[in-house]
Amino acid sequence: MFLAASTGEDLLRAVLQGAPPGSVYALIALGFVLTYKTSGVFNLAFGAQAYVSAAMYFQARTEWGWQVVPALILAVFILAPLIGLVLERLIFRYLSNSSAVAKLVVAIGLTVALPSLFELVTGFSAVAGRTPTGIIPGGSSVFYDPFGIYPISRDELAQMAVAMVGMAALGALFRFSSLGLALRAVVESPRMTELSGINADRVSAFAWALSSLFAGMAGVLIAPRFNTLMAPDFFHLVIVAIAAAAIGRLASLPGALLGGLGLGIFIAIFNTFLPRWTADHGWLRPFQENLTPSMPFVILFGVLVCWPAIRRERRVVDPLGGVDPPPPGLAASTRNRRLTLAIRVFSVAFLCVVGATILLRADVRWLFLVTQAVILAIIYLSITVITGFAGQISLCQGAFAAVGAFTVFQLADRYDLSVLAAALVGAGLAAVVGALLSLPVLRLGGVWLAIATLAFAFFFDAVMVKFSWIGGGGTSLFQGTRVPRPTIGPWDFADDRLFLVLAVVAFTVVSFLVIQLREGTTGRVLHALRGSEMAAESIGISPVRARVTAFAVSAAIAGFGGALLAIHQENVNYQNNFSPTAALFWLVLVVSLSARTIEGAAYSGAAFSLFDSLVLRGEVFRWIFRGWVPGILPISPKWRFVLFGLASIHFSRHPEGLVEYGKRRATRRFNERFDSRERERAIQETSP
C-alpha cells in the first residue's frame, strides 16, 4: 500500500514537473506544423529563432535595464515575427517548388547563421553563469505547492499560462476568423486554396510570422531553465518539438499540441522512474545517467523508427534533382578540349606553387591550418559519397568521424597500436556503425532520414561519448584524449611538414577511391536509385543494399578522416571537432559549395579551415597588397557561419553548389566568346 501511494505521488509529481516544459514544446510544435503545412519547410531554424528572441529579451532586460513589457514586446512581438516574415519573403517563398530536402538544408544553414548574425549585429555574447530571467518578477524564487508534492515556480506557471493562452488564441483564430479559415484551408491544400481566390502566399507569410512568434515566445519562456544562454540548447528544444510534431504526423495541430505536452510529461516520468529501476540493475547505471539529458533524441529516434505513420509517408526524394528542370551535367562535360587542358595545366602548376610555398615558407600556424584543411577535405568526401552520390542527407557525419578518432585514441592508449593502423580500424568500425544505423533509418528516406541521423548524432554526443570505452570517461577530462603522431621507418610524422605530406597523400588516395566508386557499378547504381527507385528496382537493383553500402563507405571515410584529424591535433578534441552542431555546419558547407565533386570537398575543407585567417582576418590582402588590409577587416570569425549559412540559400536555387555554379557560368561565357570568335573567323574566311 505504502509503495503504491508513493508511486502515485511520484507520478503526479512527474506530471506537474513535466507539464510546464511540455507546454513550451507544444508551442514550438504548433509553430512547426503550421509552417510545415503552409510552406512545406521543415524549419529546424525554429531553435535558432527561439534563441534569438530569448537573447534579445535577455539583452533588453539585463543589459539595457528595460521593464518586462517593453522587452517582451521587442523580443517576442516585434523581432520574432519580423524574422519569420523576412525568412518567408526573402528565402522560402522562392523555394516553394524545391524539394523538401533542399528546404531542409536551407533551414540548417539558417540554424547555423541566425545566432551568429544576431550576436554580430547586437554585440550579444553569452555570459557564463548569468541565468536568464523569466517574464514575471521573482519567477524562479517564488513557489506554489498546491498538492504538497511538487513546488511549482512562478516561471513554470507562466510557461503553462502563456502556452495555454497562445493555444486558445490560435484555436479561436482558426475557429472564428476568416484568416483562420484561410489558414486551415492552406494547411489542407495550398493549391486548392489558391483556386478559390485566396492568396496562399499572404496566408503563408502570416503563418510564418505567427509560428515565429510562437517560437520566440517559447524561447523566452524556456530560457530560465538554462544557466547560460547558448544557441545549441535551443536547438535541443526544436528536436523535442519535431518529435511532438512527428507524433501528429506533421499534419495535425491538436496532435502536435498533445504530442508536446505528452512528451514533456513522459520525459519527467522517465527521469523519475528510470533511476529507481536502474538501481536494481547496476550495469545500466552509466547508461541511465547519460540517457536522462538525451531523452529528446532517443524519443525522436524512437518515434521516427517505430511510428508506423511516418514510414508510410515515405517518398523518393532527391536533393539534387528536386528542382525543375533537372540539374545539367558537371561543367567539365561541357568544356571544349583546349580549355580543359589549359585549366588542368594551370591548376596543377598553381597547386605545385602553393604546395611548395607552404612546405618551404609557412610557419607553424599556417602549416596547422593547411593540414587541417586537407584532413577535413577527406571527411567531406564522406558527404560527397552519401549526399552527392546517394542523394541522402546525413547529419551524423560528425559522429562517424568521432568513432574513428576515438578508436585511434583507445587503441593507442590501451594497446599501444600504431596510430595509422588504428585509423584503418577506426574507419572499419565507423563503417559498421554506419551500416547498422542505416538499416532502421533507410526505410524513412528524405527529410525523415536526415532528422533520424540528427537524432543519432545528438544521442552519440550525449550518451556514447561519456562512456570510458569510447570517450575516455572521467580521466580524459584532466588528461585529454591524447593521440600520438606516427613514425614510419625513417620518417617521424611529429614533423608538421612531413605530416602535411602524409595528409595530402591520404586525401589523394581517398579521392581516387571515391572516383573509382563513382565510375564503378556502385556509383551507377546509386545514380539510378536517385533518378527513380522504382525503375532501379525493376532492373534488379536492391535499394537497401546499395544505400547501406553508401552509408558504410561514407562512414568509413568520415571515420578515417576523423582519425587523421585526431592524430594531427594529437588529441581528439571532441567538442571542438566533432560535436553535432559542428557537423551540421559541415553539411551546409559542402552542399553549398559542391556536394558532387572531389573539388567541392577540397574547397570546403579549405573554406572551413582557412577562410577565417585568409579572408576574415585579411591575411590574403596583406600578402597581395604588401601589408595593406581593407579597413573593415579583420572581422569576427562568426561571419564564417553567417556567410556559409546563407550560402545554403544559393544551394536551394542552384543545387549543384557554388563551385559548380561558378564553373558553369565561366565555361558558358568562355564557350560563347570562343564560339563567336570562331564564327567570325569562319565568316571572314568565306567572305570574298
Place this chain on the structure above:
Amino acid sequence: MNVLLDATEITKSFSGIRALDDVTLRVAEGERVGLIGPNGAGKTTLFNCILGNLRPDAGSVSLNGVDLGSMPVYRRARMGMGRTFQRIELFGDTTVAEHLLIAERVRRGNGALWKDLLGRGRPTSDEIRRCGEVLDLLGLTDLAEEPIESLSLGQGRLVEVGRALVTGPRLLLLDEPSSGLDRTETDALASTLAEIQREKEFAVLLVEHDVELVAAFTERTYVLDFGHLIADGPTGQMMADARVRNAYLGDLEVGR
C-alpha cells in the same frame, strides 16, 4: 507449351474493396498476352501483385515453376521479369547509352564494392557492345549520346524497353505503353516491339487501354472487370465476345 508466369487465384482488397477476386492468369514461354479492362478493373493491381510491388491477400505467383512468395521486386527482376512504366521512369542526368549500361552492369547483382575500388567495376567492352546491339535493335543508335531529358515520350518509352531488354528478361511486362503517345507513335512502338519480340522470343504481358494495340500485338487476352476475370481466350475472339464488348468496349468498332 511451358507455363512461364503462373498467377493463381490472386485476391487483393483495399480497405474493404475487392480490387481482385480470385483471378488466375498464365503466360506461356514466348507468348504475347494482353490484359484489358475498363478503368478500375484491377489491371494495375494485378500487375503490381505479379511484380511484387503489392502483396496479394491470397493466391500465389510463380515464375517458371518457382514460387515468388514474398520475394522483393528486385529479386523478381533478376529472375527474369522486365517491365516498363505507364508514366515513364528514367534516371535523370544520363545519356541513353549510360542508361542501358547501368542495366547491363547490374545484370548479375549490384556489383561488389571491392571490384569498384580496384577499378574493375567499369563497363567492359563486351558490355558496351551488348548495349550497342540493343540500341540497334530499338533504332536508338543515333540517340546513344543524347541526354535522357531531351528525348520525346515515345523515345523515352523505347529506352525503358531497352533497359528492360538488357537485363535479358524472359517475361516483359508492359504497363500501358501507349499512354501519352499518338496513333502514329503507338503504331511505331507496336511494330518495334513485335520485331524485337520475334527476335528475342521473350514472353510479353501487355496491360493496355488501346484496344488496337492489343489486337495487333497479342495472341491471347484476359479481360478484367471489377476485379473479376470475365473472359480469356484468343485475342480476336475476345474482341468479338459479347460480355467483353458489354463490359469494356461498348459498341466500339474494333478489328477492322
